[in-house]
Amino acid sequence: VEPTPSPKRPTLTSIARSLDLSIATVSNVYNHPDRVSDRIRELVLNAADAAGYAGPDASARQFRRGRADTLGVIFTDELSFALKDPAAAAFLSGLASSCEDAGLNLLLIPAGPPPHAAKVSAVTNAIVDGFVVYSVPEGDPHLGTAMKRNLPLVVVDEPDSVEGADWVGPDDRAAMRELAEHLIGLGHRRVGIVSSRLDVVAQTGPADRTRWGTARYSVMRKRIQGIADALSAAGLPPSALQVEERFSYSAEAGAEGLHALLDRSPDITAVCCIGDVLAIGALRAAEERGLRVPDDVSITGFDDIPEASRAGLTTVTQPLVEKGAIAGEFFLTHAAEGPGRRHMLPTHVTVRRTTAPARH
Amino acid sequence: VEPTPSPKRPTLTSIARSLDLSIATVSNVYNHPDRVSDRIRELVLNAADAAGYAGPDASARQFRRGRADTLGVIFTDELSFALKDPAAAAFLSGLASSCEDAGLNLLLIPAGPPPHAAKVSAVTNAIVDGFVVYSVPEGDPHLGTAMKRNLPLVVVDEPDSVEGADWVGPDDRAAMRELAEHLIGLGHRRVGIVSSRLDVVAQTGPADRTRWGTARYSVMRKRIQGIADALSAAGLPPSALQVEERFSYSAEAGAEGLHALLDRSPDITAVCCIGDVLAIGALRAAEERGLRVPDDVSITGFDDIPEASRAGLTTVTQPLVEKGAIAGEFFLTHAAEGPGRRHMLPTHVTVRRTTAPARH
DNA sequence: CTGAAAGCGCTTACAG
DNA sequence: CTGAAAGCGCTTACAG
Numbered sequence: 001v002e003p004t005p006s007p008k009r010p011t012l013t014s015i016a017r018s019l020d021l022s023i024a025t026v027s028n029v030y031n032h033p034d035r036v037s038d039r040i041r042e043l044v045l046n047a048a049d050a051a052g053y054a055g056p057d058a059s060a061r062q063f064r065r066g067r068a069d070t071l072g073v074i075f076t077d078e079l080s081f082a083l084k085d086p087a088a089a090a091f092l093s094g095l096a097s098s099c100e101d102a103g104l105n106l107l108l109i110p111a112g113p114p115p116h117a118a119k120v121s122a123v124t125n126a127i128v129d130g131f132v133v134y135s136v137p138e139g140d141p142h143l144g145t146a147m148k149r150n151l152p153l154v155v156v157d158e159p160d161s162v163e164g165a166d167w168v169g170p171d172d173r174a175a176m177r178e179l180a181e182h183l184i185g186l187g188h189r190r191v192g193i194v195s196s197r198l199d200v201v202a203q204t205g206p207a208d209r210t211r212w213g214t215a216r217y218s219v220m221r222k223r224i225q226g227i228a229d230a231l232s233a234a235g236l237p238p239s240a241l242q243v244e245e246r247f248s249y250s251a252e253a254g255a256e257g258l259h260a261l262l263d264r265s266p267d268i269t270a271v272c273c274i275g276d277v278l279a280i281g282a283l284r285a286a287e288e289r290g291l292r293v294p295d296d297v298s299i300t301g302f303d304d305i306p307e308a309s310r311a312g313l314t315t316v317t318q319p320l321v322e323k324g325a326i327a328g329e330f331f332l333t334h335a336a337e338g339p340g341r342r343h344m345l346p347t348h349v350t351v352r353r354t355t356a357p358a359r360h
Numbered sequence: 361v362e363p364t365p366s367p368k369r370p371t372l373t374s375i376a377r378s379l380d381l382s383i384a385t386v387s388n389v390y391n392h393p394d395r396v397s398d399r400i401r402e403l404v405l406n407a408a409d410a411a412g413y414a415g416p417d418a419s420a421r422q423f424r425r426g427r428a429d430t431l432g433v434i435f436t437d438e439l440s441f442a443l444k445d446p447a448a449a450a451f452l453s454g455l456a457s458s459c460e461d462a463g464l465n466l467l468l469i470p471a472g473p474p475p476h477a478a479k480v481s482a483v484t485n486a487i488v489d490g491f492v493v494y495s496v497p498e499g500d501p502h503l504g505t506a507m508k509r510n511l512p513l514v515v516v517d518e519p520d521s522v523e524g525a526d527w528v529g530p531d532d533r534a535a536m537r538e539l540a541e542h543l544i545g546l547g548h549r550r551v552g553i554v555s556s557r558l559d560v561v562a563q564t565g566p567a568d569r570t571r572w573g574t575a576r577y578s579v580m581r582k583r584i585q586g587i588a589d590a591l592s593a594a595g596l597p598p599s600a601l602q603v604e605e606r607f608s609y610s611a612e613a614g615a616e617g618l619h620a621l622l623d624r625s626p627d628i629t630a631v632c633c634i635g636d637v638l639a640i641g642a643l644r645a646a647e648e649r650g651l652r653v654p655d656d657v658s659i660t661g662f663d664d665i666p667e668a669s670r671a672g673l674t675t676v677t678q679p680l681v682e683k684g685a686i687a688g689e690f691f692l693t694h695a696a697e698g699p700g701r702r703h704m705l706p707t708h709v710t711v712r713r714t715t716a717p718a719r720h
Numbered sequence: 721c722t723g724a725a726a727g728c729g730c731t732t733a734c735a736g
Numbered sequence: 737c738t739g740a741a742a743g744c745g746c747t748t749a750c751a752g
Binding site: 381382383384385388395396397400423424425426 | 737738739740741743744745746
């Protein structure tokens with residue numbers, strides 16, 4: 001009489017042994033059902049069921065096969081932060097649609113803000129076939145870690161040029177310049193900008209040219225640069241531009257930013273927010289001050305999230321969902337088409353109800 | 361003279377061999393740096409760098425250790441779909457915040473709508489330490505697969521009672537009843553409901569009592585039931601309630617729903633949308649019809665997403681981010697506190713600017 | 721259709 | 737501080 005097997009977690013081996021079959025056959029039941037007789041298949045499935053065996057262990061399987069069928073996504077911020085941005089959610093939604101078609105899972109990797117980076121990054125241990133890096137600052141340590149893993153890498157938005165990576169994003173500078181030209185055309189001569197943090201080293205309040213000109217968040221830098229380009233092309237002095245920096249990217253920050261800007265420069269007639277979420281908050285802040293938009297101040301955003309159109313916000317439209325889909329495609333076609341591809345997303349200025357001629 | 365090793369991907373073993381060290385020592389350099397002399401550590405790290413070795417292979421490591429440090433999240437819909445709902449994004453954000461603190465990654469598993477379920481579910485192969493299932497219909501096959509894996513399981517919203525799982529969600533029925541009482545108090549006697557799909561088997565158009573009473577999406581069922589409760593407690597006949605079902609959960613669907621409802625029952629004075637996203641669309645549809653809200657029609661939502669407050673929507677407020685955080689906590693404390701816990705989320709009716717006395 | 725065998729790359733006691 | 741050895745659970749040619 002054999003001893004009854006101890007009540008451990010069942011494995012392929014234990015199922016095989018209990019049935020006096022080889023593990024190869026049991027494996028085939030799950031992986032190549034057609035290579036196995038009906039009788040055996042049923043036998044195995046029943047035994048598995050009885051033993052509470054849910055099929056081959058996922059991590060042993062993945063280890064053995066060498067493919068994770070998973071794409072890792074790295075965000076700038078804490079995940080919990082990033083997901084509050086509808087633009088990021090839209091991006092993720094587009095990415096998910098590429099992945100679903102290919103049967104890929106998405107692993108969200110909480111990279112944490114650079115300060116945390118002393119510890120081993122979750123990027124090191126992520127079981128993935130490649131990475132999509134969403135908008136991280138230049139020199140980000142998680143990006144560095146991802147690069148070392150020698151897996152396909154797709155960078156979204158920033159940093160601008162990462163060796164061995166594909167890239168997808170808009171031309172932030174040109175897009176924002178076009179928006180500023182719209183404003184200048186309306187007669188605006190004093191422009192304020194509300195930005196979320198420009199650099200890894202936090203700073204709140206007015207940001208001078210040196211500060212924003214060397215920002216390691218290159219998307220922010222370029223958007224501001226685009227406005228500066230337009231202003232200077234119109235012959236306006238550097239003082240025509242005021243930048244107010246906040247730490248977070250939220251409606252609250254946008255509201256604070258607008259207040260700060262108008263408190264210190266009451267002659268500002270147009271406030272460009274670096275993103276729609278900030279602009280939504282700025283709209284509310286203008287109302288709090290008893291200012292009518294657009295009659296008293298013009299306010300603009302960037303991204304064109306769904307709420308922007310409902311709020312009538314004038315903004316720069318970029319294809320957010322498509323951005324995610326393209327990032328997914330880049331990963332999927334990485335082997336065939338190699339790294340180094342760049343996909344510039346089309347943008348346009350969408351004029352709605354928050355911009356109007358400057359009041360003088 | 362030894363042959364130079366072939367240019368394969370470097371491994372712990374190849375690094376060890378090239379340095380004439382044991383693999384245990386090389387492993388220690390990465391896993392227990394303190395157990396290793398400075399000299400050896402540097403030696404190994406340099407050799408690894410030169411060889412392009414990024415550290416122990418993630419999946420071999422995970423296989424060996426037996427812990428994935430990853431939580432799997434299963435959504436009802438295609439992921440790409442789910443992420444368009446700000447309530448889901450807020451939930452995920454809360455979940456991410458619990459996970460970040462614990463150093464867990466989040467694996468988003470595209471479960472796909474039930475029709476797809478014939479194939480092997482991604483749930484089977486997901487390398488995770490547990491699952492959070494977000495609002496799936498009763499009898500969902502992915503949920504069944506997840507249950508079989510014998511891992512900690514947390515169910516959010518629905519289904520209602522899953523054996524061996526923890527649960528977190530609001531009391532949908534009571535919450536919606538309270539909202540309906542608010543409406544009845546304002547004199548409304550004919551109420552329309554716009555719902556996204558009620559059952560796995562799609563159907564668009566009017567949903568009769570049998571349809572919604574047996575809906576496998578229990579959240580929808582309960583919310584409708586809550587309104588029916590209030591109406592019947594007020595002595596109103598079943599015909600006081602009209603339900604319009606759409607397939608998707610989107611602003612467009614909400615707009616279509618409102619139009620359909622008012623086309624067929626022009627005497628409806630209040631439209632309850634089963635969620636805020638639908639309500640946002642219904643608001644727009646009312647405008648399209650030249651109806652003033654709330655003077656001509658009252659419109660309500662459910663969830664209280666950020667945009668709801670900006671739109672002035674009267675709705676049921678539930679703590680969305682907290683819901684995610686609690687789901688994360690449940691997973692984290694699963695071992696200690698065992699399954700079967702239920703956390704009922706508090707809700708309240710938030711009256712804003714889209715409800716007013718009924719026009720007669 | 722079924723099975724014996726090799727081996728994926730690593731970590732962990734344990735011994736020295 | 738360093739190393740020899742066992743083994744995690746599985747899949748895949750290959751042979752019969």
